[in-house]
Amino acid sequence: MLLIDREGSATEAWTRADGAAIGNLSHALVGWDALPEALDQKSSDQKIGVLVPNSLPSEALKPFFDQLALVAIGFPAFADGRGFSLAKVLRREGFRGTLRASGPLIPDQFDYAIACGFDEIELPEASASRQSALQWQQARGRLSRTYQRGYTRDGNILDRRRLARAAANSPAG
Amino acid sequence: MYRYDEFDERFVRDRVAQFSDQVARRLDGSLTEDEFKPLRLKNGVYLQLHAYMLRIAVPYGTLSSKQMRQLALIGERFDRGYGHFTTRQNLQFNWPKLRDVPEILGLLADVEMHCIQTSGNCIRNVTADHFAGVAQDEIEDPRPVCELIRQWSTAHPEFSYLPRKFKIAATGAQHDRAVTKAHDIGLRIVRHPDSGEIGYEISVGGGLGRTPMIGKVVRDFLPKPDLLAYLEAIMRVYNQEGRRDNKYKARVKILVHEIGTEEFRSRVEAEFATLDGPSVNADPEELARIEAYFAPPAYETLPRESAALAAARASNPAFDRWAGTNLTPHRADGYSAVTISLKPIGLAPGDATSEQMRVIADLAERYSFDELRVTHAQNIVLPHVRQDDLHAIWEALVPAGLATANSGLITDIIACPGLDYCALATARSIPIAQAIQQRFEDAERQTEIGELNIKISGCINACGHHHVGHIGILGLEKRGIESYQITLGGDATENAAVGEILGPGLPAEEVPGAIEAIVGVYEAERNDGERFIETVKRVGLSPFKAAFKELSHAAD
Structure with a gap:
């Protein structure tokens, strides 16, 4: 397993719990089915994360937003893009914790994942053995500017053009 | 037409560099073939039956002369001296080498073009009315x-x-x-x-x-x-x-x-x-x-009708026939839009040689405000031509094999590349189109029949739009033999309709005869001035089915 965030390879703080048995894990990652039970047992200093399927409706997760430090969205395959939309919707609905993409993504999807609201990627070993953290870093920003507004990316082209128009229209000096 | 600003320019250059890096990661094994495939597809690179195919985006079908010349150059340098215009207003090269693709992408970027998202599970090149504006x-x-x-x-x-x-x-x-x-x-x-x-x-x-x-x-x-x-x-x-x-x-x-x-x-x-x-x-x-960027060009103030055009038509029957079929009325007085047919009898529909592309580019530069259109019917349009110049244009098109007078007629056939090129195809398309063209080669006959769209697909993926052809032909494979299913009554316009199957599939050699039989029913049934599709909609499928049945029995 390899965990990657904006800074490069990251240290895994989370431990996968067996069902809802979170014991005294400081960062317990549970499955969607076990979430209500795990939250019942949660002590005040414990953090809970949940791994959800990419087909989960955002409304199902919304009531738990305040109690969750991490949501990991499963990517069954890199070509299954549902997780990008789910991440985007969870951010819009107000989830402020860490968003993780969990599955065999490829480095060329890193920017897309960040733009849709993800913070980190958890790669299975089979992918990590071929694709180094360095390759993931190098894939960032390959397309220096993109067109879409409303995504987590600085200075999209439409906003840049708007700024240029404003500068051209403002009085000299 | 649209021109790139610094952001668009930077984007396509970034994209070329990104693809070069992706190719390198595929070659060193970082990316598996499964992982690389969508990346190459989103850059227009297909693996076809015999070779790689590169599909170049022609956004909404608009091209400048300079862009057309660059396509001619690429066709000459990296393909076999020709390209294929598609039903999505794009251009395909059928024989490039994978190692040349980054260089081709660079040449395209030089003229504000790219292959981005011409394939793959993404939003594809956006198409538009070829007579836009x-x-x-x-x-x-x-x-x-x-x-x-x-x-x-x-x-x-x-x-x-x-x-x-x-x-x-x-x-x-x-x-x-x-x-x-x-x-x-x-x-x-x-x-x-x-x-x-x-x-x-x-x-x-x-x-x-x-x-x-x-x-x-x-x-x-x-x-x-x-x-x-x-x-x-x-x-x-x-x-x-x-x-x-x-x-x-x-x-x-x-x-x-x-x-x-x-x-x-x-x-x-x-x-x-x-x-x-x-x-x-x-x-x-x-x-x-x-x-x-799309503001109308600076048209001259001209009389609505051109005396020069009328005189040339009166004195030259071949020009008159071409002017009768391949011109579309223009919103500016004294101007026409010219359809250059890429459907000469017996050649592959939509193909153009590099030499032809240059002829077309020169004509656009000289006579059409430097602008060209690619149509979904796989022809090229000079969108803004003074009627006074039409005869000169026609004279330049004739020696280049580009003056076929068949726009919208029975020989203006849409066909996918089919089994001759495509890895998905189950039957040939191009030879079927050629055989039908030969059957209806006579210009008088074509004019008598009038507007009739035949569309041919070599498999059920329907790249040749056969469902919406007035006559649709779908090539299938049955027990190792090509079999062609014929549909009737499809319509690609605002009255969009999917054609209905006339009867059992036919072997390739019987297709031209079946088309002849269908046309025969139309000629017998039509009212004065009624187009083929109007007759089909009025009389329904039965008389056509009857003729078709007779034909199948005759073949048994």
């Missing part, structure tokens, strides 16, 4: 909104791994020349019946392929400024809800069909309602910036 029945030129959509859909962070490909077409005219109802999204520029405001009618869920469907209107009137947010809502619903368990059921048409138009519409509207429009939509000033 020219047609007399147009409310507004659709190309600015196509360019806006092109930019918005390019490398979209959320919608680049869709369940399946996604095609958008737009028209600003009453008469639909862009087959909008056979696209995943069809966009029509309309005027609001009460306010007179210009906006968009949005259809979703059209498509051909193995399950042909006509698009359903989900929004009668969308105000122009809301476009990108509304498209985002459609795409999000599709990305989350579209089927991913079966690639043949993954297009948005299946989702719309399975949950129903009403339910699809309500999901889209609910999503649209939650979006913060101002943070998503383009500023009206951005659309205005793009629109400025």
Whole structure:
């Protein structure tokens, strides 16, 4: 397993719990089915994360937003893009914790994942053995500017053009 | 036409560098073939039957002379001296080497072109009415909104791994020349019946392929400024809800069909309602910036009718025939749009040699404000030609083999590459088109028959649009033998309809005879001045089926 965030390879703080048995894990990652039970047992200093399927409706997760430090969205395959939309919707609905993409993504999807609201990627070993953290870093920003507004990316082209128009229209000096 | 600004230029250069890096990571094993495949497809690189194929985007079918010359150069240097114009207004090269692709992409970027998203499960090149900005029945030129959509859909962070490909077409005219109802999204520029405001009618869920469907209107009137947010809502619903368990059921048409138009519409509207429009939509000033590039050229003030044209037509029957078939009325007095047929009798529909591309580019530069169009019927248009210049243009087209007088006629056949090139094909398409052309070669006969669209696909994926051909031909393979299924009554216009099957499949050599029989029924049944499709709609399929049955019996 390899965990990657904006800074490069990251240290895994989370431990996968067996069902809802979170014991005294400081960062317990549970499955969607076990979430209500795990939250019942949660002590005040414990953090809970949940791994959800990419087909989960955002409304199902919304009531738990305040109690969750991490949501990991499963990517069954890199070509299954549902997780990008789910991440985007969870951010819009107000989830402020860490968003993780969990599955065999490829480095060329890193920017897309960040733009849709993800913070980190958890790669299975089979992918990590071929694709180094360095390759993931190098894939960032390959397309220096993109067109879409409303995504987590600085200075999209439409906003840049708007700024240029404003500068051209403002009085000299 | 649109010109890149510094951002567009930087983007295509970045994209070339990115693809070179992706190729390198494939070669060193970092990327598996499965992982590399969507990356190469999104850069237009297919693996075909005999070689790689490179599909170049011609956004909304508009090209400059300089761009056409660059395509000629690429065809000469990296292919076999020709290219193939497609039903999605693109250009395909059938014989490039994979190692040459980054260099070709660089040459394209030099002339503000690319291969981005001409394949793969993403939003594809946006197509438009090839008479945009020219047609007399147009409310507004659709190309600015196509360019806006092109930019918005390019490398979209959320919608680049869709369940399946996604095609958008737009028209600003009453008469639909862009087959909008056979696209995943069809966009029509309309005027609001009460306010007179210009906006968009949005259809979703059209498509051909193995399950042909006509698009359903989900929004009668969308105000122009809301476009990108509304498209985002459609795409999000599709990305989350579209089927991913079966690639043949993954297009948005299946989702719309399975949950129903009403339910699809309500999901889209609910999503649209939650979006913060101002943070998503383009500023009206951005659309205005793009629109400025499509301002009409500086037409001369001319009399409505050209005396020179009338005189040339009167004195030269061959020119007269060509002028009678290959000209389209222009909104500017004294001008015409010229269709250059890429359907000479007996050659592959849509193919053009590098030499022909240069002839066309020169004519556009000299006579048509440097502008060209690629049509979905696989022909080329000189959009703004003075009628006074038509004879000179025709004289230049004749020696280049480009003066075939058959636009819209029975020999102006749409055909996919078929089994001669395509890895998916189950039967040949091009030889069938050639055989039909030869059967109806006589110019007088073609004129007598009048407007008749034959469309041929070499497999059920329907790249040749056979479902919406007046006569559609679908090539299948049955027990190792090619078999051609004939449909009748398809319509690609605003009256979009899917053709119905006439009878059992035929062997290749019997197809021209079957077309002859169908045409015979039309000639016997038609009223004065009635076009083929009008007769079919009036009399129904029965007389055609009867003739077809007779034909099959004769063959037994």
